[in-house]
Amino acid sequence: MTNKTIAITMGDPAGIGPEIILKALGKGELAGSRAVVIGCLATLRRIQALSITPPVELKAIKQVAEAVFAPGVVNVIDVPLADPAALKPGEVQPMAGDLAYRCIERACELAMANEVQAIATAPLNKEALHAAGHLYPGHTELLAKLTNSRDYAMVLYTDRLKVIHVTTHIALRKFLDTLNRQRVETVIGMADTFLRRVGYSAPRIAVAGVNPHAGEHGLFGDEEIKIVGPAIEEMKRQGIDAYGPCPPDTVYLQAYEGKYDMVVAMYHDQGHIPLKLLGFYDGVNITAGLPFIRTSADHGTAFDIAWTGQAKSESMEISIKLALELA
Known part of the structure; x- marks a missing residue:
């Protein structure tokens, strides 16, 4: 698939991350792929002992150059838990949040x-992350801080629907108070850059409105008139094929059916709900604007089924494949 190498982070070890990583790398086309797992080796061995994942050799390495890429081998750079034996599956624990951060x-x-050349991340738990003293809303903001990235955005990616967000982990009231033209312009530009980077020669970008029916000419709100519309016009002047403001209740279906290549969503749920409805199991989370490719399984830690063998690994598999392809 590629001669580049990716890192896969374990996420919260008390969740389904360790299980879906071993399932993804243990069989099929990803077996032997150029991937190095960053996580707690003792936890991966505990998961193996439950016989809920394919049998593989867990090869402990200290640096990427030591990795052996062969079917049946999973290379692991050990980042140990403070007390691996004390880890409780399916529970919020500070040491698990700290492990995910490290x-x-x-x-x-x-x-x-x-x-x-790329990173694929298994899900972390925000409550555990905060309990460990790492006060970030999620992966996106943490990665931006660690890489000193100023302009970044969350992309949700499937074959038929791709969404980029103006804002994500922010209260709706604060979103309305802080929405501004410059940020909308920046995200439209990032959408165009991202799509070209992954192979679209002439990206078509739809920009969702903020209000019902995109405000209906100011009847239901004026953010489209004062902020979103002018931002779209400016990006058009810069040569970007942008459309809108589009009514949020129809634009995602239009993109899904092929009219647009990506939708710019104004806030978290506006983008997440349609994508998870249409592509829950094959959706991938990508952070645009970082100095490297980062993909992630587009679901949470699923504490209710952690370490039971019930976790589906499809989204993790797709995120690993996409990281390898885009690397």
Whole structure:
């Protein structure tokens, strides 16, 4: 698939991350792929002992150059838990949140040094992350901080629907108070750059409105008139094929059916709900604007089924494949 190498971070070890990583790498076309897992080796061994994942050799390595890429082998750079034996599956624990943070930190170091060319992340738990003293809303903001990235955005990616967000983990009231033309212009530009980077020669970008029916000429709100519309016009002047403001209740279906290549969503749920409805199991989360490619399974830690064998690995598999392809 590629001669580049990617890092896969474990995420919260008390969730389904360790299980879906081993399932993804243990069989099929990803077996033997150029991937190095960053996580707690003892936890991966505990998962193996449950016989809920394909049998593989867990090869402990200290640096990427030591990795052996062969079917049946999973290379692991050990980032140990403070007390691996005390980890409880399916529970919020500070040491699990700290482990998730340290895995991301180590993967970023490898990517910034070009030892790996992309990162695929398993889900972390925001409550556990905060309990460990790492006060970030999620992966996106953490990665931006670790890489000193100023302009970044969350992309949700499937074959038929792609969404980029103006804002994500922010209260709706604060979103309305802080929405501004410059940010909308920036995200439209990032959408165009991202799509060209992944192979679209002439991207068509739809920009969702803020209000019902995109405000209906000011009847239901004026953000489209004062902010979103002028931002679209400016980006058109810069040569970007942007459309809108589009009514949010129809634009995602139009993109899904092929009219647009990507939708710019104004806030978290406006973009997440349609994509998860149409592509829950094959959706991938990508952070645009970082100095390297980052993909992620587009779901949470699923504490209710952690370490039971019930977790589906499709989204993790797709995120790993996409990281390898885009690297």
